[in-house]
Amino acid sequence: MRAAWLICVKDLRARLRDRSALLIGIVVPLGLAFIFNSIFSGISGASDVISLGVVNADHGVASQQFTSHVLPAVDRSGLITIHTEPSLARARALAANGTLAAVIVIPAGFSARVQANQPASMQVIGNVDAPVSTQIARSIAESYAADLNRVRLSVATAAGSTPLSPAQTQALAAQAAATSAPVTVTDVSAQTKELNQKSFFAAGMAVFFLFFTVQFGVTSLLEERNDGTLARLLAAPISRASILGAKLLTSFLLGVISMAVLVAATTVLFGAAWGNPVGVTVLIVTAIMAATGIMALIATLARNAEQAANWQSVVAVILGLIGGTFFPVSQAPGVLSSLTFVAPQAWFLRGLGDLRGGGVSVVWVPALAMLAFAAVTGGLALFRLRRLAEV
Amino acid sequence: MDGAKVGERMLECRGLRRSFGKIVAVDGVGFHINPGETYGLLGPNGAGKTTTISMIAGLLERDAGEVVVAGEPMTTHSVRAKGALGYVPQDLAIYPDLSGRENLMFFARLYGMSTAEARHRSDEVLALTGLADRAGDQTKQYSGGMKRRLNIGIGLLHRPRLLILDEPTVGVDPQSRNAILESVEGLSGAGMAVLYTTHYMEEAERLCDRIGIIDHGKLIAEGTRGELVSMVGEGDQVRLSATGNLTGAAAKLSARSWVRQAKALDGGIDLVVENARSELPAILTDAAVDGVAIRSVEVTEPDLEAVFLHLTGRALRD
Numbered sequence: 001m002r003a004a005w006l007i008c009v010k011d012l013r014a015r016l017r018d019r020s021a022l023l024i025g026i027v028v029p030l031g032l033a034f035i036f037n038s039i040f041s042g043i044s045g046a047s048d049v050i051s052l053g054v055v056n057a058d059h060g061v062a063s064q065q066f067t068s069h070v071l072p073a074v075d076r077s078g079l080i081t082i083h084t085e086p087s088l089a090r091a092r093a094l095a096a097n098g099t100l101a102a103v104i105v106i107p108a109g110f111s112a113r114v115q116a117n118q119p120a121s122m123q124v125i126g127n128v129d130a131p132v133s134t135q136i137a138r139s140i141a142e143s144y145a146a147d148l149n150r151v152r153l154s155v156a157t158a159a160g161s162t163p164l165s166p167a168q169t170q171a172l173a174a175q176a177a178a179t180s181a182p183v184t185v186t187d188v189s190a191q192t193k194e195l196n197q198k199s200f201f202a203a204g205m206a207v208f209f210l211f212f213t214v215q216f217g218v219t220s221l222l223e224e225r226n227d228g229t230l231a232r233l234l235a236a237p238i239s240r241a242s243i244l245g246a247k248l249l250t251s252f253l254l255g256v257i258s259m260a261v262l263v264a265a266t267t268v269l270f271g272a273a274w275g276n277p278v279g280v281t282v283l284i285v286t287a288i289m290a291a292t293g294i295m296a297l298i299a300t301l302a303r304n305a306e307q308a309a310n311w312q313s314v315v316a317v318i319l320g321l322i323g324g325t326f327f328p329v330s331q332a333p334g335v336l337s338s339l340t341f342v343a344p345q346a347w348f349l350r351g352l353g354d355l356r357g358g359g360v361s362v363v364w365v366p367a368l369a370m371l372a373f374a375a376v377t378g379g380l381a382l383f384r385l386r387r388l389a390e391v
Numbered sequence: 392m393d394g395a396k397v398g399e400r401m402l403e404c405r406g407l408r409r410s411f412g413k414i415v416a417v418d419g420v421g422f423h424i425n426p427g428e429t430y431g432l433l434g435p436n437g438a439g440k441t442t443t444i445s446m447i448a449g450l451l452e453r454d455a456g457e458v459v460v461a462g463e464p465m466t467t468h469s470v471r472a473k474g475a476l477g478y479v480p481q482d483l484a485i486y487p488d489l490s491g492r493e494n495l496m497f498f499a500r501l502y503g504m505s506t507a508e509a510r511h512r513s514d515e516v517l518a519l520t521g522l523a524d525r526a527g528d529q530t531k532q533y534s535g536g537m538k539r540r541l542n543i544g545i546g547l548l549h550r551p552r553l554l555i556l557d558e559p560t561v562g563v564d565p566q567s568r569n570a571i572l573e574s575v576e577g578l579s580g581a582g583m584a585v586l587y588t589t590h591y592m593e594e595a596e597r598l599c600d601r602i603g604i605i606d607h608g609k610l611i612a613e614g615t616r617g618e619l620v621s622m623v624g625e626g627d628q629v630r631l632s633a634t635g636n637l638t639g640a641a642a643k644l645s646a647r648s649w650v651r652q653a654k655a656l657d658g659g660i661d662l663v664v665e666n667a668r669s670e671l672p673a674i675l676t677d678a679a680v681d682g683v684a685i686r687s688v689e690v691t692e693p694d695l696e697a698v699f700l701h702l703t704g705r706a707l708r709d
Contacts, residue, residue, distance in 0.1 A: 003501060010497050014488040228482035232545070235448045235478035236501050237470045 003238035007246035012253060015216050025213035025258030029205035030265055036201045036326075037270060050080045050133045052140075053091045053103035060111020061170045062120075062148065067106075069174075070144050080136070095125050101133030102126040104141050114148065121145075199273050202266035203352050204325035206259055207345045211291045211316035213258045215309060217251025218296040221385070222305035244385050248292060248378075255288035275355035279363040283351040286370035290344035293378030294319075300384035319343040344370045399462055401426050401553045401584035407446055407456035416442040418608040421456070424553065429575065429585040431599030433592065433695060439608035440588040441481060444555050447586070448478045461552050474502065477551030481558045483538050484545070487531035491522050491541050494530060495548060502549035512548055519574075520544040536567030543571065553584045560594065572597060592695040604699060611702050620693050623701045626651050627667035628691040629674060631660045635683035643677050667692065 015021040054071060056063050067084065075082045083100060085091035091103040105123040113120035122141045126134025221244070224230040233243050263280065266272040274280045295312050302308035320326070323345025340346035351366030402424040409417045417439045424430040432440050445451035447458050449465050449472065458465040463472035485494050492513055499509035517523040520540040522533075530538060539559065546554055556575065560568045575598055579585050589595055595602050596616055603613040612619055633640075637655040644653040644662060649670055652663040660678070664670050667690045678685060700706055 006497065006500050010486070010489070010493075013493070014486060017488050227487075228480050228484040229486060231445075231450055231480045232478065232484040232498070233501075234450045234467070235473060235476065236498070237474035237503070238501060239468065239470065 001242070001245075003236075003242040004246040004249060007233070007243060008249045008253065011217065011220055011246065011250040015220075015250075015254065021213060021216050021254055021258075024209055024216075025254060026261050026265075029209040029258075029262055030269075033201045033205040033262075033266060034270065036205070037198055050136060051083060051100050052080055052133070052137050053083045053085045053094060053100040055085050055088050055091045055103060055105045057088065057108040058106045058110040060109075060115075062111040062114045063106040064111075065170075065174055066144055070140070074140060092125055095127050098127050100127065102137035104137055196273065198266070198270045199352070199356075200349070202262065202270060202272035203274065203349055204345075206262040206266070207287055207291075207323070207348045208316070208320040208325040210255055210258060210287060211295060211319065211345075212313065214251040214255045214288065214291045215295050215299075215312045215316075216254055217247050217249070218292070218299045218381075218385075219305050219308050219312070220250065221247045222299060222302065222308055226305055240386070244382065247385075248296065251292040251295065252288055255291060256284075259284045259288065273356070275352055276360050279355045279360040280352070282360075282363050282367050283348055283355070283370075286367045286374065287344060287348045289374035289378070290370040293374040293376070293381060294344070296381035296385065297377040300381050300387070320345055322346070324349055341369075344373045399426070400424065400459075401428075401461055402430075402447065402586065403457075403459040404443075404447055405457045407443060407458070408454045409442055409446060409451065410454055416608050417446070417453075419456075420605065420608070420610045422603050422610060422613060424584045424586060426552070426584050427579060427582045428600045429579040429587060429598050431595035431602040432586065432588040432605055433590065433595045433602050433699075434588075434605035435590055438590075438605045440590075440605055441557055442608075443605065444557055444586065444588060448476060448555055449473055450478075474549075475552045477546040477549065477554040479543050479546035479554070479556045479559055481561060483542050485530050485538060485541055488529060490527050490529055491517065491533070491537075492526040494541060495545060498545050499548050504549070516544040516548055519547070521570075535562070536564055536570075539563050539567055539571065543574065547578075551583070553586065554578060555586045557588050558590070559587075560589070560591065592699075596695060602695065604695070604702065606699075606703050612698065616695065619695060619698045623693050623698050625693045625697065625701075626663040626665050627693070629662040629664055629667050629671070630689040630691075631662070631674070631678060631683075631685055632687040632689075633659050633678065633683045633685045636681045637683060640678045640681040640683045643681060644674065647673070647677070 052074075054067060056067050071082045074080050083094075085094065085100075085103065088105060091100065091105070094100040095103050103125040105125060107121070107123065110120050110122065122145065124134060124138045124141055126137065221230070224233065230243075234240070263274055263284070267274060294315065298312050298315055299308040302311055320343070322339055323343030324340055325345050347366040347369045351363045354362040354366070400423045402422075404423070405421040407417050407420040408415070420439070420443050422430065432443065434440050442451065446453045446456070447460070447465065449458075449467050449469055452467055458472075460469075460472040461475040463469060463475065465472040465476075486497070489497065495513035495516055496509050499512050500506070504512060513526075514523070517526050520543070522537060522541060522544070525533065525537065530541060533541065543556070543559060546556070559571055559575075563571065572594065575585060575587065579598075579600070585598075587595070587598055599616075601613065601615055602619060603610050604619070605611070612622060614622075637660055641653040641655040641660050644650050644660070647664075647670075649665045650662060651665070652661075654661045660683075662674065664674070667674075671688070671690065675685065675688070696706065
């Protein structure tokens, strides 16, 4: 164990000194997480709180019910803030410059048309770079309209062909409002089981580059063989197991250092919310083990360090893409969604997502899945690594 | 350095054999080295020298044979036997991103020294190899000669009882080469057993108490330089550039028991004698008696190159 630790410390010192591990393990993922977060925060509109505007040009019974009951309920969910704007022109300007992600416009005469049993419509003005937020605003409006129509239909059926009285319209709108609010809030609350954007890109980039970071440890065995220093280690009074163990330990510790720094940095700099520390630690440790096992196995299949690095990079990129580190693929249709489970990255991200929606116990399934990756690939790698530990 | 037990051989290897596929790289090699002795393994490139010492150093599994280092059996898993052995590989085996001192400290600790002991011993080796003033520099900034010296210094760190040097002067400039040879001479003088492989005949002749000649994986001859040369069966050649009664002088020299051949040529006499160094005064005296005026004398002794040529039918560097 002493010899393994000495070799590991030597490797860590050399890696930190040549700065490549520092770049791959910390600087690049942090930079990319920042860039992706900056780019996609405008496009997706899926930041922590969505700002929606509402312009009520009607001030009738139906629109008052919408602004007084439906929208406040949405606002109370904490995920969307509603801003009442006095004019359409101002609201349109705020949506254009991105201050508001979208605006729901209730035109004048809306309530009268509802009351007269005539077609009525609301408008949604969206920021071009916030399509998701625009869709959310549209869904809220459509949901209220659908409920309004459903209730109006039932009232109209009861009243025959007689136009609705003001009392009936008010009752209808109140009924629609009472129906809409829970539906809208339920839809939005589904997001609590997914990582928010900042956390997603922080975790995605961290686990994507983790697979590159752990390469340095195992591949150094091939480098030592190529450089002749492996012969010197083999001639020393230490066991071969300590040499192999040192390389795996180096990979593991590089992964730990990289992930620890990234978790801390993205939390402080970006406000990423990783979740319960115990659960996050379990997920990180098992992800590092899985990454080390897979990268070690690939290294044993290569003839030299250069070939190993190339193969490892290809596998890391493919698994990263399948695992949804750049964009979520867990809800993709068909084969793609099933395919994600062959990537430890997917289990890692899924574990973090589940952790946001539940207690620590939810991480055991993803953690066990990653441990299985580690056991199978690591076991095969250890078997084959003995071949590498020869001059 | 730990003292060897009385009568203990520092290295004993018998019947070493190793194949790579259908190629037999080493076939039945066996020899021994005593404490304080420098043993040279001389042979052309590809003769099996590195494979032999890889098995001796416990780097390579052997197909057959036995290796004992300082009384301990050596295998690829032998920790105790490896502790008695210092290994200097042919290629530079140092870490370029670490300084010279860090390289030494790392290997010293790997050989079981405490931090303080490792620091002390590293300083000694840095001084011995002339690298003390560059100890803190990363070795990738070292010259080729400096790297070579550090490479050897690492092998000496733990004061091994047996030091294996695998062609340590390959690719080294003449100045560094001479420094390395002087270092090796000093080691055997200090009681360390040294196994030195080379394909440079002059290095083997200068350094080694005994020499094993290896070719095609087999040890084809072994002994002191004198013993090996005597195997050739040739005498020393002496050429006298002279004027006068050359025929008479040649006839007179032929009568000497230690002269195998004496032939008068145009401008001199060619002789083949058993030991030119000791008989040279008598040769000059005999020639002078017949009034021969000698202008110059050239003595050529048979060397290991001639031995190798005699044993294999080809030159050492073919």
